[in-house]
Amino acid sequence: MSDRELRSLSIPEGLTGERIDAALSRLLGLSRNVIVGLIEAGEVSKDGKAAGKSLKVSTDDQIEILMPAAKGEAKLTATPIDGLEVVYDDEYVIVINKPVGIAAHPSPGWQGATVVGAIFAAGYQLATSGAAERQGVVHRLDVGTSGLMVVAKNEIAYSNLKDQFRDRTVSKVYHALVQGHIDPTTGTIDAPIDRHPREDYRFAVVANGKPSITHYKTLEVFPAVSLMEIELETGRTHQIRVHFSALHHPLVGDLTYGADPSIAQRLQISRPWLHAKELAFNHPATGERISFNAQYPADLTRSLSLLADNQR
Numbered sequence: 001m002s003d004r005e006l007r008s009l010s011i012p013e014g015l016t017g018e019r020i021d022a023a024l025s026r027l028l029g030l031s032r033n034v035i036v037g038l039i040e041a042g043e044v045s046k047d048g049k050a051a052g053k054s055l056k057v058s059t060d061d062q063i064e065i066l067m068p069a070a071k072g073e074a075k076l077t078a079t080p081i082d083g084l085e086v087v088y089d090d091e092y093v094i095v096i097n098k099p100v101g102i103a104a105h106p107s108p109g110w111q112g113a114t115v116v117g118a119i120f121a122a123g124y125q126l127a128t129s130g131a132a133e134r135q136g137v138v139h140r141l142d143v144g145t146s147g148l149m150v151v152a153k154n155e156i157a158y159s160n161l162k163d164q165f166r167d168r169t170v171s172k173v174y175h176a177l178v179q180g181h182i183d184p185t186t187g188t189i190d191a192p193i194d195r196h197p198r199e200d201y202r203f204a205v206v207a208n209g210k211p212s213i214t215h216y217k218t219l220e221v222f223p224a225v226s227l228m229e230i231e232l233e234t235g236r237t238h239q240i241r242v243h244f245s246a247l248h249h250p251l252v253g254d255l256t257y258g259a260d261p262s263i264a265q266r267l268q269i270s271r272p273w274l275h276a277k278e279l280a281f282n283h284p285a286t287g288e289r290i291s292f293n294a295q296y297p298a299d300l301t302r303s304l305s306l307l308a309d310n311q312r
Contacts, residue, residue, distance in 0.1 A: 007120070009135075010128075011061040020044065021053040024063070027106050027117070038065060084118050087148065087292050092157040092284050094124060095150045097294045100271055104140035104149065112143075119151060126151060127158035138162050139170075139235060147174070147276025148294045152284075160284035165235065171291070173278035174230045175219070177252040177267075177303065178244050179260060181226050185218040189243040193236045202256060203238045205246045212236045214243045222307045224263065225252055229277075241272060252303070267303040275300055 015023040021039060025032045038044050039053045043066040046055065051063070084102065088095040098104075098115055105116045116135055119126060126136035136151040138161040152158035164170050192209030196202040205212075213233035220227040226249075230240055238257075244250055245257035253264040254272035264270070280291035296304070 006064055006066050007125075008062060008064050009120075011057045011059060011063065015057060016059045017056055019053065020046070020051050020055040020057050020063070023057045024065075025111075084115070087294065088290070089124075092153055093150050093161070094119060094153055095148060095279065095292055098141055098146060098149050098276075099297060100144055100146045100299070103143045105134045105137050110143075115149060115151065124153065126153055127155050139165055139172075141276055142238070142272075142274075144271040145274045145276065146294075146297050146300070148279040148292055149276070150279060150281065157284040161281065164281055168233060169282065171278065171280040172232045172235070172276065174232070174240060175275050175277045175296070176228045176230055176240060176244070177269075177273035177300075178226050178228055178249040179224065179252060179263060180249045181221055182216070182218060182228070182247065182249055187216060189214040189216070189247065191243060191246060193239060193242050203236070203242050205242060210234075210236055212239050212243065214239060223310065225267075225307070227304070240274060267306050269299060269303050271299070273300060273303060 009027065011023060012027070015027065021032055021035045024035045024044070035044075036053050039051060042050050044051045045064045046057075046061055048064075057063070084099060085097040086094060087097050096115060096119070101112065102118070103110050103112060103114045105114050116126070116137060120135075128135055136153060136158060138150065138152055138158065141147060141149055150161065152161055161170075190211075190213050191205040192207065193203050193212040194206045194209030196204040197206065211234060215231045215233065217229050218226050219229050228244075232239060236242075241251055241254050241257045245254070250257045250259040252267060252273040253259055253269040254274075255261055255264070257272075259272075267273075275296055276294065277296075278291065278293050280289060282288065283290050
């Protein structure tokens with residue numbers, strides 16, 4: 001048993017009534033085949049009894065899974081989490097460089113890989129505060145955004161980091177490629193954000209929205225687009241995308257918020273050009289300020305190379 005680890009999780013309300021194989025697949029971001037393999041091997045139990053794959057789960061059911069230790073059996077590394085890079089790891093926090101195409105945590109309608117599931121499957125223990133599907137998550141990145149995320153591994157870290165995000169002492173710096181040239185080249189966007197009044201899948205600047213503040217400066221200007229450095233003072237959903245769209249400078253590749261598809265095609269980008277470049281916070285245990293930097297992934301680097309080539 002030395003190469004195994006018994007782990008427990010609670011079924012969230014949104015998964016009530018689902019078969020256990022489907023529920024665990026969504027909750028952990030692992031493929032259904034991997035989950036079925038664990039069940040058939042007798043490694044998944046409910047209330048101390050081995051679970052069958054057709055078992056229906058209910059809210060707050062306690063499920064135990066006997067999993068391989070960190071970086072264990074190959075069957076757990078065959079899931080779509082390529083590129084998930086651990087930047088920093090200690091007993092309190094884990095900082096990862098999230099690739100595009102992976103959600104922060106499971107949510108209704110999302111069937112793909114998640115940061116929470118990948119970390120769990122790799123054998124890391126996460127804080128249990130908050131909803132079961134969001135274990136340890138203190139902030140999120142969109143599925144289509146790459147870059148740095150910190151996840152809490154215990155309750156001390158979770159509480160401390162939540163306070164730091166609430167008090168706005170965490171530094172979050174993003175790089176984005178936006179359409180056009182912004183004037184002034186450095187500034188602050190202070191505009192409230194909430195759900196779009198007519199399209200529920202989007203957000204918008206609305207008069208009665210939540211206070212939302214974005215600081216920006218232009219790093220480099222190219223024909224028709226600009227590379228921006230952006231620091232968030234608040235952390236609303238889609239904040240950067242909404243604010244720059246409201247200025248009529250949508251992110252390259254962000255078709256949801258009005259980007260020109262021809263520019264995205266020319267720059268070979270199939271998602272919003274947005275990367276969480278820098279992250280800094282006070283360590284939950286020591287109070288020491290720690291900071292991290294993540295290089296651009298291949299698709300964003302390729303776009304910049306195409307821009308540079310066009311200027312020659």
